[in-house]
Amino acid sequence: MTENMKDVIIVGGGFTGLTAALELLKRGYSVTVLESESEIGGLAGAFKVGGQKLDKFYHHWFTNDLEVMELIDELGLTKELIINPTNTGMYYANNFFKLSTPLDLLKFTPLKFHNRIRLGLLTLIARRVKNWKALEAKTAKEWLLELGGEDVYKVVWEPLLKGKFGPYAEDVSAVWFWNKLKLRGGSRGKGGEERLVYFKGSFATLAESLAKRVCELGGKIILNQNVVKLHQSTDCWRIQTETDFYTAKNVISTIALPLLGEMIKDFATPQYINKLNCIKYIGNVCLVLELKKSLSETYWLNVNDPTFPFVGVIEHTNFEKPETYNGSHIVYLSKYLPHTDELYSMDTREFLEYSYPYLKRMFPKFEKDWILNSHLWRARWSQPVVEKFYSNMIPNEKTPYDGLFICSMAQIYPEDRGTNYAIREGRRIGKNIDIVE
Structure with a gap:
């Protein structure tokens, strides 16, 4: 089928695409969002545990993430926010260390006292x-x-860089790390404790509320529409999915840059395709466990043991109570890796068998019969690799082709990708884009 001509078609139904649609609709334009998956939200997808939606990939916000807070307020959902102090820790040399407050840092014995002070000053310097x-x-x-x-x-930084970026760890820009330190340093309570924010019912529930508002304003959201090609004509764009065709005066792509490059390779110059392909991405595999018992009291456990395959063990139910999930304790095991890595292709059973000995070593009381259920999720385009002089690598939102625009996570800079900035960039392009009439 061919849909009636729209002013704008947005490729990708994550927070960037949905927020851009919201702002364009407010300006009076007709908008359709095409999402390749069977649900909206992108990396903020969810699944059911105990009748309650749970994020496929762990999520939280910082208290200084103002863009998302403003959107939640606009949607009338402020009462759905949960703001709590969190227990943060580190696993190093077969020991657990609490690292939630400045006092915890002073007790961090793997470092000599003067190095603990230097570590504490890093955040202040970054800010x-x-x-x-x-x-x-x-x-x-x-x-x-x-x-x-x-x-x-x-002791502290190299294991985390390698856990996050794998083979690209030593290529990552100081700007990326500076922003991480600045952001976390600004999300603290009066006692110096880190305070984080969660949305009741998962981030996907917020995405669904946003999608509902888009539809109320006259926008259309069509799922299971994987765009494979864009065709440029003299007066419009023809958007080809695996099953349908759509037409629009303008297209905004919010997906990974290499995917867009593949869609436009028939007419784009080799130089522009190279521009879209020059930024590397690393994938993520996330194992979600439903357990009978809690592993520890820590919410966010950074793993600084180079022999351990996961960058973090996140016990979500040390933030949102287990009763929300019918009493199950929810644990995320996160692994960033190239999509060509053998682990990326494992099924849930294989990945669980691979993970169990490491968890057992870290938590000796842990037994297989604690596991009520397990789920494995993958994200091929999880994280752009922010290298030196990254600002020179980012393509402009306005492409060389009239009516084609880009607004993707790879363009969020100097901040790192995340829901807050996806919303910020979606609002910005939706409010300011010069639409081809």
């Missing part, structure tokens, strides 16, 4: 950086070694 562009010529490794020294880097 005082005004000109982040001065950091673009440095890698995170170089910058962190300058600020904290070799011991702090080896």
Whole structure:
């Protein structure tokens, strides 16, 4: 079928696409959102546990994530927010260390006392950086070694960089790390404890509320529409999915840049395709366990043991109570890796068998009969690799082709990708884009 001509078709039904649609509809334009999956939300997808929706990939916001807070207020959902102090810790050298407050940091014995002070000062220094562009010529490794020294880097930062970016760890820009330190340092209570925000019923529930508002304003959201090609004609764009065709005066792509490159390769210049392909992405595999018992009292456990395959063990029910999920304790095991890695192709049973010995070593009391259920989720385009001089790698939102625009997670900079900034960028392009009439 061919749908009636729209002013704008948005490719991708995550928070960026939905928020852009909302703002364009407010401006009076006709909008259709095409989503390849069977549900909206993108990386904020969910599944059911105990009758309640649960995020496929763990999510939270910081208290200084103002863009998402404003959207929640606009949708009349402020009462659905949960704001709590959280227990943050580190697993290092077969020991657990609490790292939720400045006092916890002073007790972090793997580092000598003067290095604990240097580690604590890092966040303060990061928050005082005004000109982040001065950091673009440095890698995170170089910058962190300058600020904290070799011991702090080896114990604290190197395992986390390798856990997050794998083979690209030493390529990551200082700007990426600076923003992480700045953001976390600004989400604390009066006692210095970290305070985080969750949305009742999962982030997908917020995405659904946003989608509902889009439809109320006259927008259309069509699921299971995987766009395979864009065709440019003299007066419109023809959008080809695996099953249908759509036409629009304008197209906004919110998906990973290489996917867009594949859609336009028949007419785009090789130079522009190379621009879309120059940013690397790393994938993610996330094992979600429903357990009879809790593993620990820690919500977010950074794993700084290089022999352990996961960057973090996140016990979600140390933030949102287990009763929400029929009494189950929810644990996420997150692994960032290239999509070509063998682990990326494992099924749920294989991945669980692979993971169990590591969990058993970390939590000796843990037994297989604690596992009520397990779920495995993959994200091929989970995280852009932010390298040195990343600002030069990002394509402009306006492409060389009239009426085709890009608004993707790879363009969120100097901040890192996340729901808050996806909403910010969606609002920005929806409010300011010069629509081809």
